[in-house]
Amino acid sequence: MWVAEFRVWHESSHVLSLTKKFNVTVHSVYLSLYKKGRRTLINKVFSVNGPDAQKYIAEMKKGHQRYRVRHVEQNYVFFSIPLDPHAISYHALVLDDETFFVRPFVLKGGYEYWTVASWNKNALTQLYKKTKAAGEASSITLLSLKKTRVDLFVPDALQRLGAKQAQVLQSAVFMGYYGYPRKLSLKVLARKLGLSPATVREHLRNAEAKILPAATEQLARR
Numbered sequence: 001m002w003v004a005e006f007r008v009w010h011e012s013s014h015v016l017s018l019t020k021k022f023n024v025t026v027h028s029v030y031l032s033l034y035k036k037g038r039r040t041l042i043n044k045v046f047s048v049n050g051p052d053a054q055k056y057i058a059e060m061k062k063g064h065q066r067y068r069v070r071h072v073e074q075n076y077v078f079f080s081i082p083l084d085p086h087a088i089s090y091h092a093l094v095l096d097d098e099t100f101f102v103r104p105f106v107l108k109g110g111y112e113y114w115t116v117a118s119w120n121k122n123a124l125t126q127l128y129k130k131t132k133a134a135g136e137a138s139s140i141t142l143l144s145l146k147k148t149r150v151d152l153f154v155p156d157a158l159q160r161l162g163a164k165q166a167q168v169l170q171s172a173v174f175m176g177y178y179g180y181p182r183k184l185s186l187k188v189l190a191r192k193l194g195l196s197p198a199t200v201r202e203h204l205r206n207a208e209a210k211i212l213p214a215a216t217e218q219l220a221r222r
Contacts, residue, residue: 044080
């Protein structure tokens with residue numbers, strides 16, 4: 001499978017513009033597509049982390065013409081977007097039947113970071129052209145493009161994590177805490193998350209204690 005990493009900006013996204021105002025890292029996942037009357041809507045969820053997470057969530061809860069917040073639980077924000085010509089999801093304009101997200105896309109510092117895959121390499125390179133014809137001010141930068149193995153199914157191990165453990169672990173991975181060489185220390189990671197180093201260490205150790213045995217079990221079944 002071909003996998004591309006993109007950095008994306010598009011002017012019409014209110015939730016993206018808020019990441020320039022607040023010190024947060026947001027992970028986004030599509031949940032479902034449904035009809036309500038004559039309207040078709042997309043359900044999404046945000047996992048909001050960082051020192052300004054609650055400020056960001058409070059701003060979202062005020063409402064916006066392009067989305068409606070349905071529920072907030074801890075750092076998760078569930079909301080819907082109407083799929084109509086005047087409020088269509090930007091991703092629906094540039095992604096097609098040969099391209100798809102293989103990880104939650106990330107909003108941070110005024111940009112979205114996409115991990116997009118396809119069995120067709122050319123389909124990924126065509127994203128550049130699609131952004132120019134998307135009908136709104138936007139830009140896209142290709143960060144990497146490579147052929148690699150893709151696991152499209154969520155490992156059972158992740159289901160064993162509590163919400164806060166999953167949030168901290170996800171942020172640690174994205175920010176490079178587990179990279180080699182390590183991109184930031186535990187102290188810096190804790191500061192970015194708005195938590196104490198001891199709390200972050202505890203969440204990571206508990207998450208690792210749950211994931212590693214489960215991952216070993218999955219390896220034994222392969």
